[in-house]
Amino acid sequence: MKTKSNPNNVGAAVIGLGRGRSHVSSYAVAENCDLIAVCDINEEKAKAIAEQYGCDYYTDYKEMLKRDDIDLVSVVTPSGMHSEMAVEVAKAGKHCLAEKPLDVTLEAIDAAIAAFDKYDKKLGCIFQNRLEPAVALTKQAVAEGRLGDLVVGNVMIKWYRNDDYYLANGGWRGTWKWDGGGSLMNQSVHTIDILQWIMGEPESVTAQIKVANHKIESEDIGCALVKFKNGAFGTITGSTATYPGFGTSIEIHGTKGGICVKDNQIVSWKIHNDDKEAMEAEEKKMIELTAKVKGSGANDPNAISQGTTFKQVQDMVDACRDEKRRPIIEGREGRNAVKLILGIYEAAKEDKKVVF
Ligand SMILES: NC(=O)c1ccc[n+]([C@@H]2O[C@H](COP(=O)([O-])OP(=O)(O)OC[C@H]3O[C@@H](n4cnc5c(N)ncnc54)[C@H](O)[C@@H]3O)[C@@H](O)[C@H]2O)c1
Known part of the structure; x- marks a missing residue:
């Protein structure tokens, strides 16, 4: 039986071993942490990963x-x-x-948040792309008011997933019950989260969704027009039908400047400065900072960057060791993007403007 190497270490476990492997490999190298056990209903998978990482395995998470x-x-x-x-x-x-x-409904999300409040434990929600330097720098520039008043934020998640992806593992992806939707709720949720994180709270949304190129219940293309409470507009295009996959763009514009990020690299950073040379030098510096970032997942789920997942896992371990420290992305933060996406679905299905 696996035991902690140091009693002060955080003992970690992972339930679900698809994407969960990134959590496993992160806990295995995180500081002040011991990976104790993994769990999957697929015993073969759980056993193989436990052997690889020298930890215990379970097929029933409640036992674990x-x-x-x-x-x-x-x-x-x-x-x-x-x-x-x-x-x-x-x-x-x-x-x-x-x-x-x-989770895929606000009721379910609220139940989880309430349980962690009640038992006084910490709940973090993975949104590792918020930790990408290009995204964090954009958020900071907007928060500091450097872009002036926000005018518009455009996000495009033009990805591609093949039929095998949707058929795999019991075919849960693309179902309303288990995936909560399609390309918007599963793949685009990261970027929709970033859009609302940077632009602010949405006031209303109109939208269209459809299945363009897969045999799934929910959408593989969705387009939405958002009005934010601060008066700015936003547009969202989220797809897994845009063959062969064109990546992710985030473009944020204000009265004093704009920033464009493509696949986690800053491609344009134009913030007003009376000194034109200084303005150009700043853009050059910002572009260079993220020029080597890789891993967009546009056409391969296995190509999603692991570095920021590790950062968020280590942050959670650190938050568990320090009573005063909160996780960098709290569970309650995970509610916002789902609320907006559910609004998009309602607007599209009922062909109306949804006011939040
Ligand atoms: N942050 C990211 O970039 C990212 C990337 C991919 C997936 N995800 C998320 O991760 C989650 C899993 O997605 P995935 O692509 O790994 O799916 P998957 O189907 O590849 O893996 C899910 C695993 O859970 C296991 N499982 C199902 N029911 C279980 C139960 N009752 N007890 C224990 N194990 C059980 C399955 O056997 C399977 O191995 C989804 O919520 C998805 O949105 C996040």
Whole structure:
């Protein structure tokens, strides 16, 4: 049986071993942390990963949660299972790092948030792209008012996934029940989260969705027009039907400047400065800073950057060790993007403007 190498270390466990492997490999190298166990209903998968990492394995997560040496649990199962599992994690007196989306309904998300409040444990929600330097720098520039008043934010997530992707692992992806939707709720949720994080709270939305190129229940293309409470507009295009995959763009414009980020690289950074040379020098510096960033996942889910996932996992471990420290992205933050996406679905299905 795996034991902690140091009693002060955080004992970590992971439920769900698809994307969950990135959590496993992160806990395995995180500081002040021991990977204690993994869990998957697919025993072969769980056993192989446990052997690879020298930890224990379970096929029943509730059995795993009985262990006293587990302090932090990642929930990385199909999205519609997150809240139910997270609530069990809280009841077992452990902290939780749940994958995006936190769940697929606001009721389920609220139940998870309430459980962690009740049991006084910490809940983090994975949105690793917020930690990408290009995104964090854009957020900072907007927060400092450097772009002036926000005018418009445009995001395009023009990805491609093949039929095998949707058929894999019981075909949960693209279902309303387990994926909560399609290209918007699963793939685009990261960038929609970033849009609302940078632009502010949405006031209303109109939208269209459809299935263009897959045999799935929910959408593989969605387009939305958002009005934010600060008066700015936003547009969202989120797809897994745009063959062969064209990447992710985030373009934020204000009265004093604009920033364009493509696949986590700054491609344009134009912020007004009376000194034109200084303005150009700043843009050059910002472009160089992120020029080597890789890993957009536009046409391959396995190409998603692992570096920022590790950062968020280490942050969660650190938050578990320090009573005063909160996770960098709290569970309640995970609610916002889902609220906006659910608004998009309602607007599209009922062909109306949804006011939040
Ligand atoms: N942050 C990111 O970049 C990122 C990338 C991919 C997926 N995800 C998220 O991760 C989650 C999982 O997606 P995925 O692509 O890994 O799916 P997947 O189907 O590849 O893996 C899910 C795993 O959960 C297991 N599982 C299902 N029910 C279980 C149960 N009751 N107990 C234990 N294990 C169970 C399955 O056997 C499977 O191995 C989703 O919420 C998805 O949105 C996030």
